[in-house]
Every structure is written in C-alpha cells, then in structure tokens.
Amino acid sequence: MSSVPTITLNDQVTIPQLGFGVWQVGNDEVVPAVAKALEVGYRHIDTAAAYQNEAGVGRAIRESGVARDDLFVTTKLWNSDHAAADARRAIERSLENLGLDHVDLYLIHWPAVKKYGDLYIEAWEAMHQFQAEGLTRSIGVSNFNVEHLDALTGTVPTVNQIEMHPTFTQASLRATLSERGIHPEAWSPLGQAKDLQNPVIAEIAKSLGKSPAQVIIRWHLQIGNIVIPKSVTPERIAENFDVFDFDLDPTQIDRINALDAGNRIGGDPATATF
Numbered sequence: 001m002s003s004v005p006t007i008t009l010n011d012q013v014t015i016p017q018l019g020f021g022v023w024q025v026g027n028d029e030v031v032p033a034v035a036k037a038l039e040v041g042y043r044h045i046d047t048a049a050a051y052q053n054e055a056g057v058g059r060a061i062r063e064s065g066v067a068r069d070d071l072f073v074t075t076k077l078w079n080s081d082h083a084a085a086d087a088r089r090a091i092e093r094s095l096e097n098l099g100l101d102h103v104d105l106y107l108i109h110w111p112a113v114k115k116y117g118d119l120y121i122e123a124w125e126a127m128h129q130f131q132a133e134g135l136t137r138s139i140g141v142s143n144f145n146v147e148h149l150d151a152l153t154g155t156v157p158t159v160n161q162i163e164m165h166p167t168f169t170q171a172s173l174r175a176t177l178s179e180r181g182i183h184p185e186a187w188s189p190l191g192q193a194k195d196l197q198n199p200v201i202a203e204i205a206k207s208l209g210k211s212p213a214q215v216i217i218r219w220h221l222q223i224g225n226i227v228i229p230k231s232v233t234p235e236r237i238a239e240n241f242d243v244f245d246f247d248l249d250p251t252q253i254d255r256i257n258a259l260d261a262g263n264r265i266g267g268d269p270a271t272a273t274f
C-alpha cells in the first residue's frame, strides 16, 4: 500500500497530507464511501457538523476495524455556534454523532463576520479549552483571510483550510500562512471537478499516463498543501489515493501554478452572509 506523507503541525500533531472529504454526501451514502476510502488506505477523514453526516462517518469508522489511533478525524464548528457555550455544546454533539471521545482536528468552519461579527474570536478562545480537555488534539481555522487571522488571540492556528485548486491557487494567502507557521489545507482541491477539464492539466496527465485528478492531487502534495479530495465513486476514491508512484517535474508544477485565474467557487470569507 502506498504510504501517505505526514505533516507535523505547529503544535507537533502529525496529519496525513492526503485525506478524504465528505461534503455533500448524505448520512447513508457516506458509510460506503468512507468504508471504501479506509479500505484503499486513507486514514484522514474531513467532515463537519454542517455536513450532517458525522454519524455515518462514525459508523463507517467503527465498522472498518481500523484502530482509532491510526485515524485522523477532522470536524468543524458551524457559524451559529461561535459563542463559547454554544461551541461547547457543538463539539460535544459532534463527538456524540461520530461516536468518538476526541477528534484530531477541530476547525472554525468560517469566520462568518457578516452574520455574527467578531464572535469567531470567542470561539477560538473556547477551542483552546477543548484542546486542553482532550476533546480535540489540534485546533485550526477554515476560510480565514489575513484580517481574521490577525484578530485571533492565544495560539496560532495549526491549519487554515481554504479553497485552493489550479485555477484558484491563493498564492498570496499561502505566503502569509507560510510566514506564520499555519499549514494550508485545500478544500475543493479539484475545483469540484471543473479544473479536471483544463487543457494544461489534461496534457500533463496524458504525458504521464495519469488521470487529471491524479495530476492535480500530486500538484497539491508537491507544493505542500494538505489535500482532501471528495468522491463517492469507488474507482475514483481509489484513483485519488494512487498518487505516490510519480512526480511532477518543476516545469509541470510551474505550468499548473500559472493556471490561476481567480476562479473562486465558494463564498468569499470577507463577504459571505451565511
């Protein structure tokens, strides 16, 4: 079985660099998807309270027989739960849904400034307590721009999970994260499949005898991103994990870096109203 590199985060917790995403996968459909992912070798699962599939993720984990210590499970705090007491209820509910006594990484899903102002700062303070109590091994953020990172007190987040794919590379925010010791984690790493159609990706894939998805995942890995592609299709789940027997050369990496076109798919953290 291929071996997935691990990244040591700024709190010394290690995370498998390639994980499995489960957004927009229902509680029933997620069970066979996570089962397949664990069977082919993924050991890192990315869910969220908002995905409403933590129970299915937990069921697949239990039925897999994979030892808890060999797994890395991330879940996320939803926007309406940023107040400290709500955040505590939220992590307790997530753990109960997952059937776990702790997660490995707990993220603030969005700063949600348009709807909840600076309440995300209170959530971040509360998360330190959750970590101290062992409810989560590591704490981080998602969809944070520099101004949101600047407002945090306490420890520096371990990761910032942000939208990143070849046509939306986030070069400037990645540079800031690197300076601050915050690891970049790519959501919608395939551009929700849109970037698979890109002619440059297709050409590189053809020249290597690999699929467009494998080329894009390889690009994320080689530029240092943690990457969490999603699929519910068994062949694709396996294909997306089969990325450790080839390298992109520096010219190919540069060509993909040059595809940035500002193609944001999801919300802009500065203006999102949810």
Ligand SMILES: NC(=O)c1ccc[n+]([C@@H]2O[C@H](COP(=O)([O-])OP(=O)(O)OC[C@H]3O[C@@H](n4cnc5c(N)ncnc54)[C@H](OP(=O)(O)O)[C@@H]3O)[C@@H](O)[C@H]2O)c1
Binding pocket: 020, 021, 022, 023, 024, 046, 047, 109, 142, 143, 161, 162, 186, 187, 188, 189, 190, 191, 192, 193, 196, 211, 213, 214, 228, 229, 230, 231, 232, 233, 236, 237, 239, 240, 266
């Ligand atoms: N923090 C956040 O705010 C946030 C936001 C969005 C996503 N995320 C996380 O990031 C994960 C990944 O992002 P995402 O789900 O938006 O998009 P993605 O992983 O970029 O793309 C998923 C899409 O690509 C297709 N696909 C996957 N592998 C493929 C392959 N080898 N060949 C062809 N098509 C393929 C999937 O189809 P099938 O499933 O039909 O196979 C699905 O339509 C999420 O599941 C979630 O865990 C986090």
